[in-house]
Amino acid sequence: MLDVLVIGGGISGGSAAIYTAQGGLRTAVIDSGMSQVKQVSQLYNYPGISEISGTALMDTIKHQAIASGAEWTEGVVESVTQIDRVFSILLADGKELAAKHLIIATNLQTTLLKGLGFELAVNEKVPSGKVKKVLGIEPDGTTTLPNLYITSLLAGLSSQSVIAAGHGASVGISIVSKETGKSYMWHDK
Template sequence: MDVLIIGGGVAGLSCALYTRKAGMKTLVLDQQKSQISQVKAVFNYPGVAQPISGDQWLSEARQQVTQLGGEIVTATVTGFTTKDRPYTVQTEDGQSYTAPYLVLAVNLGYELLTKHDFTLSVNEHVPSKKIRYVNETSFDGKTPYEGIYVAGLLANVPSQSVIAAGQGAFVGVQIASDFLQKPFMWHD
């Protein structure tokens, strides 16, 4: 694998689209608990004239990733390494996956990050105050660890799926550009 993405919600799947389109072997590890699945009708996406449910959005985004050759595995991640690159991710079923790039796109699963040196604060953009963000990062998603990024609400963006998708895509483009050693653009 070239990139492991923990979290198959809006930001994680958006990131996966771009890394896979750049030719990177991309694996999304997902618990299938995305917050958008609770949304009955997505009205606020430019270009989506007829509202679709959050579940339908997820289904279509997953299909896009897999049609490009990306892999999506249903798994609960129990840990990951940050000390040595490539990074290793462990799952509840005893599987291990390794890649030089790691994207953390877990939103409510932020407790996974507390096992490492990440400092978390309440994402004030989220009215419920249930979501945290990684203090050591900003919109670019870069963390103090080379090759480890955060995507979605962990990057302290507002709780709007279209913003999380854009930030996830931005992370994917950065990773692809680094991997290819040249700016990556995708305009089909």
């Protein structure tokens, strides 16, 4: 069984996977490859990087997650159930996975969340009024379902890449800290 399964390998899910894998947890990402950031020809507002294309940023995050030890699979998750604190995940190709912790980082895609019984509302931080957030979610991404975390816009945050990356990292750190029983910090030398 996986320690952590991340559904959605965009900015927030990829970032979460970097942290959980680096923290020693067996981590897998399932991603359908449609990160919104790939629509951005050049980003100028990602701190520390003067300018980068959305595709290059996404490729780098994926590379960092894999280098940290995460498995990365292209695919679509069709359904999620939780029985006795174990998540069962069914992919469109029929493959099944089991995980202790689940991170839903699917951004605009809310089907899985509705299937799990979450209520959705408009994310007021996005002016179009078309983007949803989950009701009852905590700032750290935790939800009413044990060991299930939700990131980024779905957690009611603003639509900016650095915020998505930071929230994913924060969720990853929370999970590693919970699993190891001590506050996780990643300090390179």
